[in-house]
Amino acid sequence: MAAAMNKGGLSLVIAMTALVAALLLLAPRGIRGLAADKWVTYYAAQDGLPRPRRASARALVVKTDIAMRNLAPLPQASAAAMLALTIAQRAQGEGDRESALIIYRGVRASCARVRSQFLSGAGFAVIEARAAALEQSAAPGAPK
Numbered sequence: 001m002a003a004a005m006n007k008g009g010l011s012l013v014i015a016m017t018a019l020v021a022a023l024l025l026l027a028p029r030g031i032r033g034l035a036a037d038k039w040v041t042y043y044a045a046q047d048g049l050p051r052p053r054r055a056s057a058r059a060l061v062v063k064t065d066i067a068m069r070n071l072a073p074l075p076q077a078s079a080a081a082m083l084a085l086t087i088a089q090r091a092q093g094e095g096d097r098e099s100a101l102i103i104y105r106g107v108r109a110s111c112a113r114v115r116s117q118f119l120s121g122a123g124f125a126v127i128e129a130r131a132a133a134l135e136q137s138a139a140p141g142a143p144k
Helices: 002-045 053-071 074-091 097-115 124-138
Strands: none
Touching: 002 053, 002 074, 053 074, 053 097, 074 097, 074 124, 097 124
């Protein structure tokens, strides 16, 4: 009986060790994703893109990509992408088509990368299509 209890206790220790190891391996990815998501939220809280606007648009795209890659398939990943598209639409409405195009193209490319990951969610296809449509509306030659 003591041997059976000892065997069960050992199994519990092994299971707990595996759980802690898995959490330690996944934690940095989640922290990176949540930090990048907060940067996207910060940009959204601003009245407009900080100057220089195109550099801020590129930084926003990088943060959005990090949030999407590290948080997918969680809902925060798609929320970060949609928030970036909202920021780009606001920039486009202010007459800054170049920054809007940078963001639209970046979000579209990020969606394609995330969709290629295993179990990342097919819902990014919808966001990718939305980014492509918005990119076409902001392209040079498109009506203002």
